[in-house]
Amino acid sequence: MARRPLVMGNWKLNGSKAFTKELVEGLKRELDGVTGCDVAIAPPVMYLAEAEAALNSCGCDCSTKKVIALGAQNVDVNVQGAFTGDISTAMLKDFGAKYIIIGHSERRTYHKESDEFIAKKFAALKEAGLVPVLCIGETEAENEAGKTEEVCARQLDAVLNSLGAEAFNGAVIAYEPVWAIGTGKSATPAQAQAVHAFIRGHIAKHSQAVADQVIIQYGGSVNDANAAELFTQPDIDGALVGGASLKAPAFAVIVKAAEKAKA
């Protein structure tokens, strides 16, 4: 079954009002005419308003505006109330955000987010009609100990066992080996494909139909030089891009590589 690729930029803790406007304008120019790849950007939530305004600034109904979707890097499980500092699904929807990253290794590590807590965020996003982008992946030590599949299975099972396989209908999984994030040391296409096939197979144990449609992105030092080869792999359906998403030309090369490989 043909899956439509998704390339998403995770800006992490970078940017400013002016940077957001400039990068979104650059992306609109660079991605004009792209039709074969879904694209999303996740600026810091502080700048969602600037990003939304910049995406809509031409005031017309042009195709580029439809190509780039807004996303966010995190969400809370609570919808309203006394939860200082948190951001709800409703607030993200208010800015037109669609793809919401959860379970990123930086949140698992620095904010001690557990598999169970992340599964609750997944549920909150589904409840709100938003698209979870569930990040999973092993550390370098786990990789060296041969525990990659065990770790990925455990992280997926937190959602599968609490919400069922159907929750992955319309959702996105991002396989991000922690040792590849921000290191310049991407997994090889063959390494990534092997894990992606395992992930799809793990979902297929519950539902082949759900496994066939779920988008599995690769993330970890994806750049304009290595993206095309990664996308030749059958189970790599796009990328979650950190550093290279901060420059419009490099990000556009990655998007166009996905469009070409999956045409």
Ligand SMILES: O=C[C@H](O)COP(=O)(O)O
């Ligand atoms: O969410 C994105 C990933 O953490 C990858 O970041 P990176 O492309 O800078 O390695």
